[in-house]
Amino acid sequence: MFHLIWLVPLLPLIGFAVLTFTQGRLIRPAVAWVGAGSVGLSAAVALWIGANFILHPPAGHAYTLTVWHWISVAGFRPTVGFYLDNLAVIMMLVVTFVGFLIHLYSTEYMAEDSGYSRFFAYMNLFVASMLTLVLADNLLLLYLGWEGVGLCSYLLVGFWYRDPANGEAARKAFVVTRVGDVALTIGLLLLYTHLGTLHIQPLMHRAAEQWPVGSSLATAAAFLVLGGAVGKSAQLPLQTWLPDAMAGPTPVSALIHAATMVTAGVYLIARTHVLFALAPDAQLAVAAVGAATLLLAGFSALTQRDIKRVLAYSTISQIGYMFLALGVGAWAAAIFHLMIHAFFKALLFLASGVVIHALDDEHDIFKMGGLRRELPSAFWPFLLGGMALSAVPFISAGFYSKDLIILDAWSSSAGSPWLWAAAWIGALMTSLYTFRLIFIAFFGEAKTRVRKRPGVRMMVPLVTLSVLSVIGGCLELPAYMGNAPLFTNFLHTVLPSVHALAASRTETVLELLSGVASLGGIYLAYLLFLRYPEWLRGFARQPWGAALHRFWAGDWAMDWLYDRVLVRPYHWFARVNRSDAIDSVYRGLAVVSEAIHGGLSDTQTGVMRWYALTMVVGSVIVLSISVFL
Amino acid sequence: MILLWLILVLLIGGVLAWLADYWYTPLCRWVSVATLAVDLWLGLRLWTLSPTNLALAANGPWVARLDWSWIPSFGIHFHLAADGLSVLMVVLTLALGLAAVAASWTEIRERVGFFHFNLLWSLAGTLGVFLAFDLFLFFFFWEIMLVPMYFLIAVWGDQRRIYAAVKFFLFTQGSGLFMLIAILGLVFVHHQATGVYTFDYFQLLGTHMAPRVAMWLMLGFFLAFAVKLPSLPFHTWLPDAYTAAPTGATVILAGAMAKTGAYGLIRFVVPLFPEAAHRFAPVAMALGVAGILYGAMLAFAQTDMKRLVAYSSISHLGFVLLGVFAWNLLALQGAVMQMIAHGFTAGALFIVVGAIEERLHTRDMGRMGDLWTRMPRMGAVGLFFALASLGLPGLANFVGEFLVLLGAYRVDVTLTAFAAVGLVTATAYALILVQKVFHGQPREQWQVPDLGRRHMTVMLAIIAIVVWLGVYPNPVLDTAQVAIAGLRQPVATVSSSGHKS
């Protein structure tokens, strides 16, 4: 039954095709059934295949299905083929399941939008591309899915196309991720040229055989793959597109910019982990990028006013954790956090969608308030999601996944105290900004009236994701809580385990410190934002306080930097050269030619004496030449 | 004989279309369609006859040949031949010809018969270029290709048509002159070496000549094809000519005629002068990469949407130049694929742009905006082809570009890296086109109809082709492979690390 794997990406693709070709002519309920139903069916098939895979795994815990040969040129023969192993099963289940919940939510959230059919067409195309990405058995097909999700991100961020700001945000997203894609493309060229294949499993084998650890080719390839991952996952230095991408509808932010597309980079690195194992420099770079990003984004999240932008920076920060985990060799921990993050971040976005919907499209948290009482259907999910994000000890799934990473940052053979320190500070900041958001938006007095309340189709996904955000941690219980690392064991067939060096007593100390960070952040947020908000207001009134606030809110001035150094010069040069300087050579030729023509025709004056003179001069010249030469 | 019929049908059809105008004007369009349909059917038949496996082919890579003596004292023959590469180009040309006729249906109102005459004769010349294997005959068809096109631009173009037509003519004629000198030079060198005057391609292959002579002759040929392709820095005729020409003519220019430049490079420049081409290759590849980036940057800066698409053409064809001079199987296949993909994609974009111009009577993007609301089908089609233009995987352009990059990587890593940056610049102009025309706030209120049935049929057909080539390009690649493998034999004597496949 594994041979039905091709149905999983195909069903949403069929949904896309149906919705595109019947543009606007289907009635809304039909669109909802096609749009959400195709993903639902895909989820069902995925569940069935996944269950079978877990219960009756095939030989070698892997299954490959080649549907057709895509290109066949001179030995280059990438296929359209799907590869199923434990990692792929997990990714597939996350994408389809969370995707279906978000589609269900959208059927109500987008119900009044005139582009209803178009929305679901794009969302279905996205899910199809994302599934192609995670199920691809070769890097070229993965790249097809990779670009496909980038395309859908562009289409959906710019969904409300009448506002040019949305178009700009969409284009920024596409262009910045494409910069990463250039690196990835060159990486693919390098890998194919030196190893002769792009099929992932043979490629990894050949790399391990032919390239010694630390070889320059492996390092170059790994850095290029990292470049691609950094773009798609919005990490330093290509993270500037994600906050602006919040211009899209909230379900889009939930699906694409929290749960799935931005995690594609993490997935890619996990898939090519052999390459990174061969290139310790690159792996260190992954960890460094992750650590730096999680700190930077944490500071930025602390200063945002827009509810979705806080969550966007939070996403960037959490993916930084995943990169950190990958960088220290904790592959399974990264994927675990990927899954848990998908749950709670989608939950947070969907809950914020409820808030935005209810307050008639209000995004500014300082204009909210008191929603704890007014909108409990948003408050409880948001609280549970926020707790998971802050890794509140024991009762949230985030605790299990994030603390695993923080622990491994210290104890892994590739870890270091610096990385641990960054992770710890990041955890403190996470709690701080998360509960800042919760306290400001949900506590205090209500500043805007609630106009709409969510219906069943919006609540079911919220409830489901809330439950998962609490109990999801059960899949990976640490040593002092029963020692049941089910998740890591499950992925053991695909990803190597982390080399841990710490003794168990250090482990306990570290766990305690993590708990302190998490709870301490919450308490600090309570003090600063609920109890004594005057402290911060005084701080913000200072000139350097305000400047710092602006600096952090502006993404550490990176956006400004890129604009000044790259974007504006390009625009300027393009505009200045609009009529093409090279053409001036040819226009110059034409001008010279016309000048000569003008000059020569001026000698035909029609005056007789002039002709006589020129005749005399000419004959003198000819005579002198013939006499003297 | 089928090769002769391919050309004759177009010539006769052109004359009939012109005559039909005197009787009943709408008839000439249908005559044109019928002619092209018959010819396309012949072309497709030829394709099905093409070998896909060199080892099994009886005639090597050749599908059909025709060789008649013409001017024996100079060794000039009427020699037509077709291999996989020629057949693919022929089919592309004829398919785009049909699209061009469909696009000009309502746009051309005066002297319709003469328009179709020029269109069909221009296509006939193009086909002749792809099929000729005698250098004199090749030059003859080269000129036939250009003259009707001059008329197409000069008579039915927009207000800058005279400037554009003259510029177009001067550039291509001027470079053609250098090619003619090179042809004559080659014939004389061959005569010096063997005592025989011949213009036949197969006999001229492998002529012994001094390296310096070979370099100059090669440059003569290269100049003509570099202007046609076009390659930086000889590209400046293109924006003016493409913009001023009527839609049908632009589709033919961009889709078919530009490919004659690439075809000439593959068929003549490298096989006839292998060592000189090898020495020149780094320069040519650098020009290709420069074209990719410069063309994209200029496209981004334009306010006239047709000019934007014209500059994007330069950018796409830079990949072809890069691929041809990398000269290994991967890169050449990529170049052929890119030629076909670009033909369809750019042709379709020009049709969309032309349709918008026909409705709005302006090409200034500063006056557009929010056209998606008014014309959703146009918007969707325009978006699709803009995405194809920026090389989205799953569509035809990606296959071509990726294969070229893969092939060029083996030859020069740095240049390939720069070419890959072209992915970003392409995104910039493609998306700005969509943004300014279809999205954003409307700058003026336009009440215009959406794409009609005729246009949608053509567009859907091209969309289907582009998607099919994107996910299953092997029929095209296999046909081209036999031809390219057949080509590589004369060059196999050049041994260097850059020419391994």
Next chain:
Amino acid sequence: MPVANVALNQALLLAAVLFTLGLLGLLVRRNVIMMLVSLEIMLNAAGLAFVVAGSRWQQADGQIMFILILSLAAAEVAVGLALALQFYHRFHTLDADAASELRG
């Protein structure tokens, strides 16, 4: 004979000077009649050169050439004056620059 040589040189010099003067007069003068006069001077200068050369070589050919030149000059003057008359009839002036309609 040294006297004859010196005389030859001087006479040729005189002929050259006369020719140049005539040429300059042709180029500089605007009046058609005066251009004809200058032409006459040029012709006579050429004739002088012929006569002097004939004298040098003690042959009559030089003087025969001079007679030829005289008749040529007469014919040319006749035609020239007829043209001048037509010129005046057409342009109502004798200024040669007035006839410049064949401008480029």
